[in-house]
Amino acid sequence: MSINYIPRRFTVVRDKELCINCGCCVRQCSNECHYYADDGKTALVNSNACVACHRCVDMCPTGALRIEKYVCDYRENANWTPQYQQEICRQAATGGVLLSGMGTPKPYPVYWDKILLNASQVTNPSIDPLREPMEIRTILGRKPEKITVEKKGKSTVEMPPQVILETPIMFSAMSFGSISLNAQKSLAMAAKNLGTLFNTGEGGLHPDLKDYTDCAIVQVASGRFGVHKEYLQNSRFIEIKIGQGAKPGIGGHLPGEKVNVEVSNARMIPEGSDAISPAPHHDIYSIEDLRQLIWSLKQATHNEKPVSVKIAAVHNVAAIVSGCARAGADIIAIDGFRGGTGAAPTRIRDNVGIPIELALAAADQRLRDEGIRSSISLVAAGSFRCSADIVKAIALGADACYCASAPLIAMGCHMCQTCNTGKCNWGIATQRPELVKRLNPDIMHERVENLINAWNHEIKEIMGGMGINSVDSLRGNRLMLRGIGLTEKELEILGIKHAGE
Amino acid sequence: MKRVYAKEELCLNCRLCEVYCKTAHSQSKDIIKANKYEDPEPVSRVTVCGDKMLSAAVNCRHCDNPKCVEACITGAMQKDKKTGIVRVDEEKCIGCMTCLAVCPFGCIKTGKFAVKCDLCCTEDEPACVKNCPNRALVYADFGGKG
């Protein structure tokens, strides 16, 4: 070892009594931790490269493997923690920016865990979702400011395009390139069967997904990869990506080695070239510029597609959301700082942006105060871990929620946070054919559907308990929420009362 | 008849089909005993060929006109008229391995006598199909006389 040595994170433990030396682990670990002894039979392991993705653990037919945390103690120091020392060591050796995948693992407050939900007792009846109709259908799009009706009762208002979802849950943007085609296809299949939408991210639409265009959100990001007229037209709605919760203010960089023929075709860039998304859109420097782009996209699609603007949750989020609404956005997606990513500079991921709970509450309140809340739809994003998080987000003012990490976990992801290495053992964040084939869309779309169906049931059950039979009555209904262990200021921003009040 | 078909585009080269075939054809039917302690060592009827880039589980096609049956010198190798399954009668097999020499797919294995896939006769789904983690094996009837 040398001065560059960083103690490994995990130890792979093989129970010799259980191991039958079948070699499955040897053939499955893309980090090549497992290998054979010279006899070609006995499985050995070197844990140094283990990222705790659990592929070998899950595949071992006898349950012989276990991953343990490896502890190499440093002298205790609450300031210079081992992690900071190791990161310095890594940078001292390479001179490079630290990169990570997935959302921030830092212990910032999760406000969902400090908000409690209400239920009916005595004074108003709760509803049994198994016996009575319970509506979770969600409609996104700009709503007319007022309704005018002709004598016979027919509306004379021309309705802007609307998007009907059978659940308030959509799949957030994950581009082909950052995730595999099989992963994207699984999401597309699930979206179609669930009556919701998936999002192409900024990677263009692969021809294999042409059957799923009616459940696709197509993104227009700063790199404008794969954007052409048919791409825009083959969609349910168009999303202008301004920012991403995991890396606000930062562009994207898909390294050339991940740009294979397929990725290059979908993105319309040469094979092997780095796909660089600039930090800003070079034609958007103001709300007026944004208005122009929204207008152009609507023109290109004959005003048939709603246009969404996705921004990262940052300090002035409420004012920015208001500006986007006035620039003509029909849908505004706010991505909180715990949101996931294929690759982000670690320092940005862990330090920039604000929690979605506060951003959502502030934006919803601002739009209400300005009297324009009902004209647009708000979509919240940035780490929804369960159905209760979704219910709380809707009660804080979201029309719908974007989920990405949860469906990825349903497809096998174990949050090893090394998406950026392109060696995803579960075939998700990789373009290597031998790994991509591990994700069979026929299996995975079923698992994603099961997950969302389970969440739908739970949402109905929670709503029923509150005595609410429609998601429309839950939306922005902050009386259903109470804070626990929050300061006056936090309660004020969230617009909720403390438990007991 | 229903046969086992391999989908090479989904095969992971994990070779769990071999482990479970071996277990299904062991005395104990216990995965640890079968793969570690049993003597004689059980034999997997299915063989995964290839490497991590391209692999497929090769198993007996239960041919319509099986060469192994034709070649068998004792009549031990028979194709069941009802089920279409090609099986070795262990009482009759003398271990001459003529069948091994003629099978065009290399699906006869050597044990004490000729060993081959019996489609896990008693089960409704063969062990390899049931335990393939990526649905790279399907048990289906895509035609053929049987």
Ligand code: SF4
């Ligand atoms: S997969 Fe399990 S049983 Fe097979 S060699 Fe690895 S540890 Fe042993």
Ligand code: SF4
């Ligand atoms: S990296 Fe994943 S597959 Fe490899 S040893 Fe660690 S947990 Fe197992």
Ligand code: SF4
């Ligand atoms: S179990 Fe399935 S995926 Fe694994 S080697 Fe056999 S056929 Fe291939």
Ligand code: SF4
């Ligand atoms: S052992 Fe070979 S020849 Fe005989 S039935 Fe099977 S595939 Fe055909």
Ligand code: SF4
């Ligand atoms: S059908 Fe049964 S005997 Fe034949 S290869 Fe599969 S597991 Fe083995």
